[in-house]
Amino acid sequence: MKGTIEYLRSIRGYILISVILFFASAASGFTAAEQNPEIAEEWLKELEMLKWITDLPPLMILILIFAKNLLACAMAVLLGMGAGVVPVLVAISNGILVGMVAYQVVHKEGILYLLAGILPHGIVELPTVLVSIAIGMRLGHLFLMTIIDGDGDLGEEARAAVSFLIYRVAPLLFVAAVIETFITPLAISLASR
Numbered sequence: 001m002k003g004t005i006e007y008l009r010s011i012r013g014y015i016l017i018s019v020i021l022f023f024a025s026a027a028s029g030f031t032a033a034e035q036n037p038e039i040a041e042e043w044l045k046e047l048e049m050l051k052w053i054t055d056l057p058p059l060m061i062l063i064l065i066f067a068k069n070l071l072a073c074a075m076a077v078l079l080g081m082g083a084g085v086v087p088v089l090v091a092i093s094n095g096i097l098v099g100m101v102a103y104q105v106v107h108k109e110g111i112l113y114l115l116a117g118i119l120p121h122g123i124v125e126l127p128t129v130l131v132s133i134a135i136g137m138r139l140g141h142l143f144l145m146t147i148i149d150g151d152g153d154l155g156e157e158a159r160a161a162v163s164f165l166i167y168r169v170a171p172l173l174f175v176a177a178v179i180e181t182f183i184t185p186l187a188i189s190l191a192s193r
Helices: 006-008 012-035 037-055 058-081 085-108 111-149 154-182 185-193
Strands: none
Touching: 006 012, 006 037, 006 111, 012 037, 012 085, 037 058, 058 085, 058 111, 058 154, 058 185, 085 111, 111 154, 111 185, 154 185
């Protein structure tokens, strides 16, 4: 497999697309929530149903967060071969959700609270997720090129993607889950004082 930096360079265009999709969707979600707060309230109610997770022991919370994020990244990567549709949907749906939740949190708790709830683990998690989306888009593009004109080494690219998922994405998501479980709650408690 290529080195990490070399591999990331080879997918940099797809990374840029995933970043644009995510942040444009987040801005759209924020704007939609601002224009129609009831929609955001409904989305937040859906998330409220997940509050039971916070009652679990920290180790279980860590495992759940890690498993959820790894599954989302694996789906974005592996299902990217379906013409890249799934990774695009993952970027857009997550962006909209983050935007709507951000609107609610900013208006109920303030910007500092939002930053405390996102930044500690988000510094690691968000780039990792966006790179996973980019890898899925790259696989989808190569899949289409292979179907259209037989061009591209889809097998080699798929092996590189799975290797990157296992050896780079999974460890980073584990670090993010540790931070989200143990450090983010402390940051939120400090911000809410």
